[in-house]
Amino acid sequence: MKEELKVRSKIFAVSIIKMTEFLQKKNATATVTNQIIRAATSVGANYRAALRGRSKAKFIAKLGIVVEEADEKLYWLEIIVDSELATKEMITPLWKEGNELTAIFVSMLKTAKLNRDNA
Template sequence: MKENLKQRTKSFALAIIEMTALIPNHTAGRVIQGQIIKSSTSIGANYRSALRGRSKAEFISKIGIVEEEADETVYWLELLEESKIIEQEVIHPLLDEANQLTAIFTSMGKTAKSKK
């Protein structure tokens, strides 16, 4: 599961990076592009950091950050979709994956807290 999620979060970040090449180079596009690259790449980076946590409390804290970054990525994808900056066909698979990752890390955090 850990290796699968490490690869899944990396693949997701790479897909977002690829998608951002489609964002027009205007003020809103540049802002969203920078924000979504930061939040999507942070998911995998913080998940890896959580796995190396020195304590249960540190793991829970880092997983909370992962959950926040995944949810933030959902937000930026929704903005891209609703503003029609990017075609829905491009956004939908990414939005689905971002929602799934958010749910996985939310569940992971709740489980870790309950076993505290």
């Protein structure tokens, strides 16, 4: 599961980067592009850092960042659709995968906290 999530989060980040190349060019495009790329790439980077954590506390802290960034990338996908930088059809597959990854990381964080509290 760990390796699968490392791969999925990396593929997702690359997909976001590629998607941004097709966004309509408007005044806000550069800002939105930078924000979503930052959030999407941060998910995988922080997940990998969490796996290397030296303690349960470090793992939980890094996983908390993963969850925050995962949720943020969903926010930016909403902004892209709502501001008509891309069509909903273009964003839907990214939304689906982003939402699945977010749910997985939220579940992992809850489990890690529960295990910590029951130790």
